Amino acid sequence: MNGGGFWHMGGYALYVWSAYGVTAVLLFLEVVQLLRRRRAVFRRLKAMHRMGIEKA
Amino acid sequence: MIPGGGSLTRYASPAAFYPLAGRLIPWFAVPAAVLGAVGLYMGLVAAPTDFRQGDAYRIMFIHVPAAWMSMWLYVVMAIYAGLGLVVKTRLSSMMAAAIAPSGALFTFIALWTGSFWGRPMWGTWWVWDARLTSELVLLFLYLGVIALAAAIDDPRRADRASGLLALVGVVNVPIIYFSVQWWNTLHQGASIKMTAAPTMGAIMFWSILVMTVAFWLLSFVTAFLRVRCIILERERHAEWAQKVVDNRA
Numbered sequence: 001m002n003g004g005g006f007w008h009m010g011g012y013a014l015y016v017w018s019a020y021g022v023t024a025v026l027l028f029l030e031v032v033q034l035l036r037r038r039r040a041v042f043r044r045l046k047a048m049h050r051m052g053i054e055k056a
Numbered sequence: 057m058i059p060g061g062g063s064l065t066r067y068a069s070p071a072a073f074y075p076l077a078g079r080l081i082p083w084f085a086v087p088a089a090v091l092g093a094v095g096l097y098m099g100l101v102a103a104p105t106d107f108r109q110g111d112a113y114r115i116m117f118i119h120v121p122a123a124w125m126s127m128w129l130y131v132v133m134a135i136y137a138g139l140g141l142v143v144k145t146r147l148s149s150m151m152a153a154a155i156a157p158s159g160a161l162f163t164f165i166a167l168w169t170g171s172f173w174g175r176p177m178w179g180t181w182w183v184w185d186a187r188l189t190s191e192l193v194l195l196f197l198y199l200g201v202i203a204l205a206a207a208i209d210d211p212r213r214a215d216r217a218s219g220l221l222a223l224v225g226v227v228n229v230p231i232i233y234f235s236v237q238w239w240n241t242l243h244q245g246a247s248i249k250m251t252a253a254p255t256m257g258a259i260m261f262w263s264i265l266v267m268t269v270a271f272w273l274l275s276f277v278t279a280f281l282r283v284r285c286i287i288l289e290r291e292r293h294a295e296w297a298q299k300v301v302d303n304r305a
Contacts, residue, residue, distance in 0.1 A: 006101070010111035015176050019115045019169040020100070023122070027274065030161055034281040041285050045292050045301045 068145050070287045071296045077280040084280070088273035095267035103259045115173040116260075120247075121268035123166035126194060127229050129159035129275060133201070134226040137219035147283075149215035150290065152222060153205055154283035158275050160198035167191060178242060186235035187243035190228060197225035211290055 009016040067073050099117030106113040133155040140149030170188070171181045182188065201218045208214035231238075236245045247256055248264070291297040 009114070010105055012110055012112040012176055015112055015172045016114055019172040020096075020118060022168055023118050023165050026161060026165060030158065030278055031281070034278060034285070037285050038281065041288050042301060042304055045288065045297075046304075048292070049298060049301060 068147050070147050070291050073147055074284055074287045077284055081277055081280050084273045084276040088270050088277060091266055091270035095263060095270050098263040098266060103263055112176045115169050117263045117267055119169040119173060120264050121271045122162045124268055125271045126159060126163035126166050127232055129155050130229055133159055134222045137222035140215055141219045150283050150286045154279045154286055156198055156201050158278045163195040163198055183242055185241040185243050186239040187241050190232040190235050193228055
């Protein structure tokens with residue numbers, strides 16, 4: 001690493017960290033969104049089941 | 057169907073695949089996280105500063121893997137969509153639907169990171185070059201497949217329509233891949249070829265490879281998580297699915 005240290009990225013900090021930061025946040029949020037969707041699916045199907053709407 | 061594939065075709069039913077996918081998730085998630093951390097360390101710390109591009113070239117360690125994944129996931133999605141259309145296995149269409157959003161995300165990441173590399177290196181965020189344009193078309197194809205499926209209420213008709221679009225759109229993948237050879241573009245040619253030794257340092261090569269495997273493993277995690285949601289939603293009338301819902305505290 002040339003002078004300025006790790007976070008400085010040799011003067012390209014804006015570009016390097018925008019690229020890495022957005023990638024990390026998006027990949028993380030995708031997993032979070034999927035775990036939330038899973039909980040929502042269970043909530044909805046449980047409610048349907050309780051009300052007997054979806055009984056075959 | 058796969059001839060003689062008794063043990064394989066057993067998992068072609070959503071009821072059997074749902075628990076299998078659940079059991080498989082940690083086996084992909086843990087190595088994905090470990091390799092992701094290793095890849096980040098290799099790309100951001102261990103790899104030396106490039107003598108021409110400075111530290112901006114470190115963007116390549118996520119840009120190239122994301123671009124590869126965007127094309128690879130499209131091919132996998134199209135294969136599942138094709139199986140769903142021809143063999144009419146329900147799980148195939150569900151897998152195609154489960155892969156599309158992850159593929160779209162990797163396509164966006166490839167475009168985003170490319171843009172943040174292009175600005176300091178080319179002096180522009182965007183140019184209508186063949187490689188960039190065909191990758192943008194890939195993003196629109198993914199979004200089209202997702203939107204088409206979402207717009208049709210009947211799941212089987214939604215599978216057919218979006219599956220057809222996914223299949224037709226696959227012609228775009230070789231166009232992306234060969235665009236840097238077919239047209240005289242600003243985007244550089246492939247740095248890593250199957251047929252020749254890599255034209256870069258070993259640490260760069262391995263950083264990209266490790267990150268690619270990490271992204272690839274992550275795509276299994278997200279596809280399995282998503283397909284489990286889709287299976288439960290679509291099979292909610294089946295007895296096994298109601299049991300799964302009831303048994304959850």
